[in-house]
Amino acid sequence: MFCKNVHWIHKKGDFFVWRDSSSDIDVIRKYIDKTKCESYDVRSIMEHNDSTMLLAAEPGMGKSTFLSHMEHEIKKWEPSMWVLRLNLNDHTISLERAEFEGECINKYKEFLWEAAHSKEQNALELEKNIFLHALEKTGNVVVILDGFDEISPDYCRKVEMLIRGIRNKMASKIWVSSRASYQMNLEKILKKFAFTLRPFTIQNHITFLELFWNKTNGELKKGSLRYFAEKLLRSTSKNFSDKDGNFTGIPLHTMMLAEAFENEAKNYCLNGKVDLPENFNLLDLFRKFTEKKCDIYLGEKNAMDCTKPNTKEERQNYVKKHDSSVSVVVLPRRTQSAPGYRSYHLLAKSKEIT
Structure with missing residues (x-):
């Protein structure tokens, strides 16, 4: 008779490395050391x-x-x-x-x-x-x-x-x-253990920020970009209590930082002045990020002059609609149906809390 439960374990140095299984892997899950991986x-x-x-x-x-x-x-x-x-x-x-x-x-x-x-x-x-x-x-x-x-x-x-x-x-x-x-x-x-992706290292952050800003603004001063990226990451780590990199280790969050502080990076390369807020939190970051996306949508996608009064009014309406859409998705229905409900009122209160 053939054994149905077969697990391929490979010896590597002082450890055993799992390679494959033909049956339920739960039987060996408890022996996996998650601190070690290939x-x-x-x-x-x-x-x-x-x-x-x-x-x-x-x-x-x-x-x-x-x-x-x-x-x-x-x-x-x-x-x-x-x-x-x-x-x-x-x-x-x-x-x-x-x-x-x-x-x-x-x-x-x-x-x-x-x-x-x-x-x-x-x-x-x-x-x-x-x-x-x-x-x-x-x-x-x-x-x-x-x-x-x-x-x-x-x-x-x-x-x-x-x-x-x-x-x-x-x-x-x-x-x-x-x-x-x-x-x-x-x-x-x-019947397989999953692969995963490594989070960004500090060097990955800096390289990504440099490449992103150069791509969107043309060739800027490499040394200046690197210095500004280091300052931004130190400020983020301090304000978000992110010494372990749990937030900035996620590439999408690093991209959000890149987009939110793109103008500040460009200005630093032009005049050498680091213009970063001393204190900012997640709400501030998301606000800068969404404002940037809004400007791209109106200015680049729809060729609208964001300095004109009509465009500014259109921008405000767009932001209000976006806020309402977010509230519909995130908040439970009973909250949405409450008397006098307005999404931007809720957002204003959240700003006061933070």
Whole structure:
């Protein structure tokens, strides 16, 4: 008789490294030392002889950006590979119609084919047959399911069934991304421990800020940008009590800093004056960030002169509508229906509290 519970453990120095499992990984989860891990670059992951990969990280860590880069590298490294990238939240209509009960492989394949092309493309029947054959038989397809955490809970079970179907019934590779809160459940389904992404180091922060500001403003003084970036990061660490880098370690937050303080960085390169607020908090940062986005929307996207009175009035209306939209999404319905409710009143009170 063959043993169903097989776990591949590799000895490396004084430690054992988990490689793969053919059954429930919970039995070895308690032995995992989360303080120790192996690092992989993009090429190492691509050469990893594994049909399944789970990427779990917090929001803003760059999961989708990383998968886009991987998608590009796969096509460059192996041009014959068929890469199917699905942002799951874009396929809720198909998920609503899908019936995966009974674990019928044809239903999984039809769903993936529908996601792989639009009706306007008028794909040939031959192309469809080649795709379906590659999915099931050749292993020449990589299915990337991005944003498991972003879909409605109504569709979670269907997507879980789809993941199991691809893993257990097809030769295709499958990569899934999600935030860390769904990690354990997906690890059970895929029988794999997840990869994650390293947070930014101080040097990563500085390099990113320099590149971002140079890209948006042309070539600025490199040494000046570096100095200003260091000052901004020290100020952020102090004001946000972020000595461990839990906030700025997330790339999206660093990008927000870059956009919010873009003008200050440019002015420093021009006149050598560091113009940073002595004290600022998260609300101040988000306010600067949204104001910057508003100026981009009105000035660059709609070619409106932000110095004209009519445009200023339009800007105020846009901000009020944005505030109301946020309140509808964030606040419970009973709060929204309260007498005299106004989103900007609530925002004004939050400002007083902070």
